Amino acid sequence: MQPAASADPLDPLPLIAGRQDSDSLTRIIFTPVWEKTRRGWWFLFLLGLAGTGLLTAAITVTFKEGIGSWGNNMPVAWAFGITDFVWWIGIGHAGTLISAILLLFQQKWRNSINRFAETMTLFAVMCAGMFPVLHLGRPWFAYWLVPYPNRMTIWPQFKSALPWDVVAVSTYFTVSLLFWYVGLVPDFASLRDASYSRLKRIVYGIFALGWRGSSRQWHHHKIAYLLLGGLATPLVVSVHTIVSFDFAISQLPGWHTTLFPPYFVAGAIFSGFAMVLTLIIPARRILGLEEIITLKHIDNMNKVVLATSMMVGYGYLMETFIGWYSADKYELFSVANRMFGPFAYMFWLLILCNVLAPQVFWSRKIRTNVVATWIVSILVNVGMWSERFVIVVVSLHRDFLPSSWAMYKPTWVDFGLLFGTISFFGTLFLLFLRFLPAISATETKELYKELSEEHAEATAA
Amino acid sequence: MSDWILGEFASEEKLLEAARELRAKGHAQVETYSPFPLRGASEAVGLRRSKIPALALFGGLSGATAAYLIQWFTNAVNWPINVGGRPPHSAPVFIPITFETGVLISAFFIFFGLWIILRLPQPYHPVFEVEAFRSASTDALWLSVESTNPSETEQLTNRLRGLGARQVSVVPEEP
Numbered sequence: 001m002q003p004a005a006s007a008d009p010l011d012p013l014p015l016i017a018g019r020q021d022s023d024s025l026t027r028i029i030f031t032p033v034w035e036k037t038r039r040g041w042w043f044l045f046l047l048g049l050a051g052t053g054l055l056t057a058a059i060t061v062t063f064k065e066g067i068g069s070w071g072n073n074m075p076v077a078w079a080f081g082i083t084d085f086v087w088w089i090g091i092g093h094a095g096t097l098i099s100a101i102l103l104l105f106q107q108k109w110r111n112s113i114n115r116f117a118e119t120m121t122l123f124a125v126m127c128a129g130m131f132p133v134l135h136l137g138r139p140w141f142a143y144w145l146v147p148y149p150n151r152m153t154i155w156p157q158f159k160s161a162l163p164w165d166v167v168a169v170s171t172y173f174t175v176s177l178l179f180w181y182v183g184l185v186p187d188f189a190s191l192r193d194a195s196y197s198r199l200k201r202i203v204y205g206i207f208a209l210g211w212r213g214s215s216r217q218w219h220h221h222k223i224a225y226l227l228l229g230g231l232a233t234p235l236v237v238s239v240h241t242i243v244s245f246d247f248a249i250s251q252l253p254g255w256h257t258t259l260f261p262p263y264f265v266a267g268a269i270f271s272g273f274a275m276v277l278t279l280i281i282p283a284r285r286i287l288g289l290e291e292i293i294t295l296k297h298i299d300n301m302n303k304v305v306l307a308t309s310m311m312v313g314y315g316y317l318m319e320t321f322i323g324w325y326s327a328d329k330y331e332l333f334s335v336a337n338r339m340f341g342p343f344a345y346m347f348w349l350l351i352l353c354n355v356l357a358p359q360v361f362w363s364r365k366i367r368t369n370v371v372a373t374w375i376v377s378i379l380v381n382v383g384m385w386s387e388r389f390v391i392v393v394v395s396l397h398r399d400f401l402p403s404s405w406a407m408y409k410p411t412w413v414d415f416g417l418l419f420g421t422i423s424f425f426g427t428l429f430l431l432f433l434r435f436l437p438a439i440s441a442t443e444t445k446e447l448y449k450e451l452s453e454e455h456a457e458a459t460a461a
Numbered sequence: 462m463s464d465w466i467l468g469e470f471a472s473e474e475k476l477l478e479a480a481r482e483l484r485a486k487g488h489a490q491v492e493t494y495s496p497f498p499l500r501g502a503s504e505a506v507g508l509r510r511s512k513i514p515a516l517a518l519f520g521g522l523s524g525a526t527a528a529y530l531i532q533w534f535t536n537a538v539n540w541p542i543n544v545g546g547r548p549p550h551s552a553p554v555f556i557p558i559t560f561e562t563g564v565l566i567s568a569f570f571i572f573f574g575l576w577i578i579l580r581l582p583q584p585y586h587p588v589f590e591v592e593a594f595r596s597a598s599t600d601a602l603w604l605s606v607e608s609t610n611p612s613e614t615e616q617l618t619n620r621l622r623g624l625g626a627r628q629v630s631v632v633p634e635e636p
Contacts (some may be wrong), residue, residue, distance in 0.1 A: 022496055022600035147535050155535035159544040164557040167528075171565040178572045186598070190496065193595035209582035212589075213598050214605075215480075215506045217579055218498035223511045224575040231517075231564050231571075238564075242557050445600075446497035 015109055015451060017291040022445045025292070029441045030194055032287040032433065040286070045430050051423020058416030059134065067137050071410040076396045080414040081135040083388040084421065086243055087271070088128035089169065090264070090384065093236055094272020095121025096176060099183075100232035108450070109300050111443040112292045116283070117276050118180045119436075123428045124275070125173045127421040132165065134417070161245040168242040172235055179228040182221070185211050186442040240268045247391065253334035254395030257322060263315035267384060270308035270354070273301050274380035279429065281374045283438060292439055295368045302367040305380065309358035312387075316355065330400060342407065343394045346386045353383025463490075463607040464614045464634050465587045467594060468626030473499055476602045479624040480505040483606055488617075490607040494588070494597040516574040517567050524566025529559045591630045 020028075061069050072079045095117035102110035133139050145166050147155050156163050189211035192204040211217065244264035247255040277298070284293040323335035338347045357379045366372045398405045432438070470476040476493055483491045484507055493502050532555045536542055541549035576582070588594050588605055597603045604621070608614040614631060621629045 026599045147531055153540070155540055157542055157544065158532045158536050158558060159542070159547055159551060159554045164561075167558045167561045167565075171561040174565060175568045178568050182572065182575065186497075190598040193598045205584075209576070210584055210586060211581065211598075212586060213494045213496060215493045215495075215499070215502040216508060217581075218495070219503045219508045220511045220513055220575055220578050222498050223513050224571050227514060227517050227571050228568060231521075231568055234560075235564060238557070238560060242561075245557070441599075442497045449497070 014294055015112070015296050016444070016448055017294050020291070020448055022448075025444050025448060026190065026194060026441055028289065028291060029437045029439050029444065030191065032289075033191065033435065033437055034195070037434065041430060041434065045427065048423045048427030048430060051420055052427055054416050055420025055424050058413045058420050059130075061413050062134050062417075063139065067135070069411060069413045071408055071414050073406055073408065075399050075404055075406060076393055076408040078135075078392050078396060079408055080389075080410055080418060081131045082246075083385065083392050084418055085128050085131035085135075086264075086388045086392075087385050088124045088131075088421065088425075089172075089243055090240065090268035090271045090388075091275045091381075092121040092124035092128065092172070092176070092272065093240060093265070093268035094276050095119070095124075096172075096232050096236045097269050097272065098276070099179065100229040101236060103226070103229040104233060108447055109297055111447040112294075112439050113276065113280065113297055113301075114443070115180075115183065115436075115440045116280055116293075116438050117272075118176065118183070119429070119432050119438075120272075120276060120279060121176050122173070122180060123425050123432075124272075125169065125176065126428070127425050129169055129173060130421065131417075132162075132169075161242070161249050164242045165246060168239045172239045175228070175232055175235055179225075179232055182225055182228060183440060183443075184436070185209060186213060186221070187437055187440060189213060190441050191437070236269075237265055240264045252395055252399060253323075253328070253330040254319075254338070254391070257319065259315060259318050259322065263312065263318075266308050266311035266315065267387060270305060270312055271380060271384035273305050273308065274377040274384070277301055277305070277373055277377035278381060281370050281377070283433060285370075287433065287438060289439060292444060295370075298370060298373055299364070299367045302361045302373055305377070306358050306361040309354060309380070313355040316351070333398070334395060337398050338390060338394055341394065341398065343390065343397075346390050346394065350383045350386040350390060353379040354387060357383070463609050464611075465590075465605055465607055465632040466614060466617045466621060466629065467588060467591055467603055467605050467632065468621035468624075468629045469593065469596070470602045470604060470625060471627055473602060475625045476604055477501055477505040479604055479621065479626070482624060483604075483617075483620070486620075488606050490605075492605045494594075494603040494605065496598055496600060499602075512578065513571055513574055516570045520570025520574075521563045521567035525559050525563030527566075528562035529555055532558060587632045590632045593628065593630065 016025075070080065072081070095114075098110050098117040099114040099121075103114070133142050136142060145156055145163060158164075185208060188204050188208035192201055192208045195201050195204060241261040241264065244260035248257060248260040250256060280293060281298070284290050320335050323331045326332075338344070357376050360366045360372065360376060393408050397408050468479070470479060473495075476495075477499070480491050480493050480502075484505070489507075491506050493499065493506060495502070533550060537550035543549070547554065588597075588603075594603060604626070606617055606621075608617050614633075618629050618631060
């Protein structure tokens with residue numbers, strides 16, 4: 001069995017705390033699904049619905065009035081819409097990293113948090129996917145992006161980064177959804193069998209597809225899950241690379257750089273892990289999952305946050321260095337404008353939140369302190385949004401000719417879309433926590449068995 | 462049609478041992494059931510390698526090929542567009558969509574292939590008749606074997622007990 005956390009700092013923290021068995025793990029994981037809806041849940045849910053109402057209002061205005069209702073102008077043709085899009089899609093990447101890359105690397109600590117992170121990915125990509133469509137100006141023609149034979153005898157222009165984006169994001173969403181569902185089916189069967197209300201048995205039974213957990217089913221399921229994980233892995237890298245191409249293949253100073261793809265991917269993982277922490281720290285407490293999502297998980301995630309923070313910091317450094325090394329006066333100006341221009345406060349905010357704040361994670365005490373972690377994770381979310389704002393708006397508002405420069409001022413519709421999608425995301429997440437197990441029961445039991453065997457071997461030796 | 466005999470086992474070793482034993486005695490229709498995949502279960506019930514990897518490869522290659530051909534046909538043949546002086550057939554710019562579509566179609570082949578191979582969704586299965594079998598998805602280990610006549614059913618029930626089953630249930634053939 002698993003030893004309790006010891007005082008020896010060299011002893012690893014346990015991945016599953018306390019003495020457990022399959023039955024007790026099932027109980028811990030399913031209790032939040034069976035128990036009566038709490039008042040706090042209703043409060044947050046109504047708050048989320050109110051915010052979703054704001055989103056609906058903002059979308060209605062956008063559709064009715066057009067992009068003119070946003071703060072966008074010339075030269076700032078891309079502003080909050082693209083900032084929010086890149087921010088949300090980046091958040092999604094941690095889910096795929098945890099579920100796919102850590103699956104391939106056989107990292108045991110992924111098993112208790114992967115469901116949580118994958119769900120976050122799905123909802124974040126849903127939020128992200130709204131923005132390009134809203135930004136079309138004539139969103140009712142969104143289907144023109146699909147190559148279908150039509151009376152106009154024209155085709156989409158595939159040499160532009162924007163159709164790449166459409167394919168990348170829709171593939172990303174679909175593959176994440178399939179991966180998530182394949183992982184959920186055994187848990188649906190477990191929910192079906194553990195529930196004592198007829199309605200629940202029927203509803204969970206439908207989603208379980210008649211899963212029996214037979215050796216034949218596991219035999220094919222295991223390989224399908226692993227392969228979907230294998231496919232999702234290049235997606236983590238490719239999707240944000242393609243998103244960065246939206247900028248990098250243009251000629252604008254501050255965008256036109258080969259640094260963008262790796263720097264975007266690192267930033268995506270950075271912000272995604274921060275969002276997982278923001279959500280998981282209150283959830284593990286409220287849902288009583290502290291024995292399964294232990295301080296070891298928080299510690300490990302904080303290490304990833306620290307590492308990716310350094311990568312992103314290196315990105316900022318290189319951007320500045322290449323700006324100077326290019327000896328191009330527009331590039332030089334763009335670097336100076338970032339640091340000392342009218343939006344300088346956004347730049348210094350991002351340095352503070354993304355580079356300086358995570359440095360506290362060098363201390364193990366802070367890495368295992370949930371309150372401190374939670375605060376830093378929020379700062380990182382803010383910082384990453386600022387980073388995208390700096391990339392999108394600050395690069396655009398002063399481009400080449402001073403005669404075409406302009407300032408940018410967001411409208412209430414811009415803020416409505418940002419806070420509206422945050423609320424929508426929160427609402428979906430609350431529904432997930434209410435109706436589905438936040439942790440994969442199947443994988444936790446498997447992990448527990450492996451850990452027990454390892455421990456037995458270690459004590460026998 | 463046949464009777465289904467179900468037995469619950471206390472440990473993985475006993476379960477897999479029982480499955481091997483029954484198969485050695487010539488019962489082909491042996492299945493084990495567990496809340497998570499068991500190491501060695503596929504071998505114990507004699508399963509062959511899964512076809513899913515082959516499906517994934519086929520799906521990926523066909524998706525990527527189709528995506529490249531669509532881009533080439535629409536942008537280089539049917540309606541050539543000059544974008545920034547790039548040649549109409551410009552391979553590097555076609556790569557992102559080719560790759561993503563390959564991944565997408567491969568994922569579809571894995572997903573739908575899995576359910577087709579497993580013949581799911583399947584709302585009814587004889588093992589669901591046994592109330593105690595509900596524990597198979599939470600914490601218990603079960604084994605099922607089919608028999609074709611009453612005397613074999615009787616014999617298998619006893620054999621499962623002999624192999625260490627904690628409880629044995631029979632789902633009789635529909636009358």
